[in-house]
Amino acid sequence: MDNAVETLGLTKSYGKAVALDNLDVKVKPGEILVLLGPNGSGKTTLLHLLATVLKPTRGTAMVMGYDIVKQPLKVREVLGISFQEPRGFWRHKPSHILSFHASFYGLSGTKKSEVVEETLRGFDLWSSRSKRFMELSGGQAKRLEVAKLFVHRPGVAVFDEPTAMVDLEGKRMIWDRIKGLREAGSTIIVATNEVREAEYLADRLSIMKLGKEVVTENLRTLKDSISGGDVVEVEFSSPVTNEISQAVLGVPGTVRVTAETESMIKAFVNRSEDWLPQMMSLVQTLQTKVTSLRVSEPSLDDVFLHYTEDAVAEKPNA
Amino acid sequence: MREMLSLLWFEVKEEVGAVHWTVYQWAFFAFQYFVYGQLVSKLVVSVPNYYFYYGTGLLIIMTFNISTWAGRRFVEGAHEGRLRYILSLPLRRGEFFLEQVLMGLVVNVVRIGPPLVMILWITGAPALVLLTSMTVLLAMSAGIMGIMISLSFVAFKSFDIYSAIVAGMSAILIRFSTILYPLSYIPNAYANISRGNPLTYGADLLRSAVNIDVSGLLNPGLSAIVVLAVGVSTLTIGMALVPRVLEGVKSS
Numbered sequence: 001m002d003n004a005v006e007t008l009g010l011t012k013s014y015g016k017a018v019a020l021d022n023l024d025v026k027v028k029p030g031e032i033l034v035l036l037g038p039n040g041s042g043k044t045t046l047l048h049l050l051a052t053v054l055k056p057t058r059g060t061a062m063v064m065g066y067d068i069v070k071q072p073l074k075v076r077e078v079l080g081i082s083f084q085e086p087r088g089f090w091r092h093k094p095s096h097i098l099s100f101h102a103s104f105y106g107l108s109g110t111k112k113s114e115v116v117e118e119t120l121r122g123f124d125l126w127s128s129r130s131k132r133f134m135e136l137s138g139g140q141a142k143r144l145e146v147a148k149l150f151v152h153r154p155g156v157a158v159f160d161e162p163t164a165m166v167d168l169e170g171k172r173m174i175w176d177r178i179k180g181l182r183e184a185g186s187t188i189i190v191a192t193n194e195v196r197e198a199e200y201l202a203d204r205l206s207i208m209k210l211g212k213e214v215v216t217e218n219l220r221t222l223k224d225s226i227s228g229g230d231v232v233e234v235e236f237s238s239p240v241t242n243e244i245s246q247a248v249l250g251v252p253g254t255v256r257v258t259a260e261t262e263s264m265i266k267a268f269v270n271r272s273e274d275w276l277p278q279m280m281s282l283v284q285t286l287q288t289k290v291t292s293l294r295v296s297e298p299s300l301d302d303v304f305l306h307y308t309e310d311a312v313a314e315k316p317n318a
Numbered sequence: 319m320r321e322m323l324s325l326l327w328f329e330v331k332e333e334v335g336a337v338h339w340t341v342y343q344w345a346f347f348a349f350q351y352f353v354y355g356q357l358v359s360k361l362v363v364s365v366p367n368y369y370f371y372y373g374t375g376l377l378i379i380m381t382f383n384i385s386t387w388a389g390r391r392f393v394e395g396a397h398e399g400r401l402r403y404i405l406s407l408p409l410r411r412g413e414f415f416l417e418q419v420l421m422g423l424v425v426n427v428v429r430i431g432p433p434l435v436m437i438l439w440i441t442g443a444p445a446l447v448l449l450t451s452m453t454v455l456l457a458m459s460a461g462i463m464g465i466m467i468s469l470s471f472v473a474f475k476s477f478d479i480y481s482a483i484v485a486g487m488s489a490i491l492i493r494f495s496t497i498l499y500p501l502s503y504i505p506n507a508y509a510n511i512s513r514g515n516p517l518t519y520g521a522d523l524l525r526s527a528v529n530i531d532v533s534g535l536l537n538p539g540l541s542a543i544v545v546l547a548v549g550v551s552t553l554t555i556g557m558a559l560v561p562r563v564l565e566g567v568k569s570s
Binding site for chain 2: 085089091
């Protein structure tokens with residue numbers, strides 16, 4: 001099995017509104033793929049289709065070798081989903097909810113009790129185990145929603161905004177547990193519009209917009225794909241002449257150069273790690289001195305905005 | 319099957335766990351039967367043994383309300399997100415639909431059982447009557463749940479319209495029927511409409527089951543066929559329609 005998940009022209013429409021448009025995404029076994037996109041980009045629809053909660057209008061997807069249209073029951077056996085909004089059985093207690101979930105996936109007796117206790121403790125819910133669901137705080141309810149997948153540890157675990165409503169400490173805890181789930185062998189798909197979450201978790205990122213996949217790559221490649229994304233501030237020991245500016249502009253990989261102060265320029269370059277050695281050679285050739293040099297690479301925010309603000313974005317490998 | 323029973327047990331525990339609601343329904347039934355029933359049976363003198371007739375009518379209204387609630391709960395589950403979670407579990411859609419109906423029936427037994435036993439005990443009916451009358455009530459309940467769940471597609475467009483339809487249906491179905499007055503004692507125009515109402519057949523079948531001696535009850539065989547036909551057809555429609563609506567097939 002080359003891919004744990006593969007969508008094949010997956011399309012979902014509601015009347016004339018297209019929520020997901022002819023999507024072809026592949027998720028490798030054991031990786032964490034983060035779906036990043038603005039509201040309404042189709043992330044949640046994609047997750048619901050993979051979980052067979054919704055049926056596609058056209059196309060299909062394979063999950064661990066099972067077709068979501070033809071073998072939905074098999075898909076539900078190997079894929080677990082943690083929903084965006086924690087809703088549920090208002091009068092049941094967290095321990096009962098997890099116990100019920102565990103029994104649905106074949107756990108019983110002492111083993112089930114052990115797993116439920118371990119999960120409740122792991123998600124800091126042990127002290128709230130006897131409260132009713134309706135009495136939990138928003139953060140606790142969300143942690144319970146996420147915790148369900150750690151009871152049965154599915155082959156493919158799908159999380160829809162796993163840390164929404166969760167405090168900073170809780171976010172880090174959930175992220176680490178998701179990574180732990182991957183280490184234990186699960187393939188993970190996370191949908192989020194929180195850039196920091198994506199940056200922390202992603203092996204690869206798929207940026208979505210208006211129901212379409214804009215680009216899917218690892219973070220490094222995405223950052224490198226932004227033309228002039230790396231910014232290098234170079235301060236010279238003497239005022240920057242027009243000759244120096246033009247020479248810097250001529251270094252391969254330079255997109256543009258701006259003057260910051262009399263002796264400092266800011267160069268917007270592609271792949272600063274390739275650009276810097278050439279810049280140093282130029283400095284020697286020009287027989288000038290550099291007193292300081294600062295490199296900053298584009299943040300994921302820059303990448304996200306770059307790909308979602310453009311109506312037609314180019315893929316890095318296209 | 320094991321998964322379906324597991325879900326059934328989980329949902330029933332949650333519903334029956336709301337003990338105050340169950341006790342409230344019993345208390346409300348007792349008040350209507352012992353207070354209002356006594357008063358109204360003194361006014362309705364033309365129908366023999368009307369107090370008993372009224373009591374069985376109350377049971378049917380209670381069954382109707384609980385069955386309507388079961389359908390409404392299904393819709394609320396969709397709006398609240400509970401349904402989405404259940405749909406993601408490894409359970410066949412048909413089994414899920416069956417589980418919803420079974421849950422409604424179990425809740426019916428819990429909430430209607432004691433009032434039914436009380437009425438039959440007061441009237442001195444034999445134990446077998448409890449079985450037959452409960453069977454009739456549950457068959458009616460299945461039909462009503464089938465209608466309410468089948469109508470859920472309306473709720474996915476507008477919950478307000480769904481609520482209005484359910485309220486309107488409740489008012490019409492209960493009043494244009496023999497739930498509170500026998501067919502032979504009501505005006506012809508009213509009786510003709512009531513003959514087209516499945517609840518009339520259910521109500522008369524229950525009275526036949528508990529041996530109420532009122533002239534003009536519909537033939538029990540015919541009534542049984544109508545009640546069963548309504549139950550089977552509405553549940554079949556619901557079973558075919560609802561999963562498609564839930565999975566967004568109808569909307570695409």
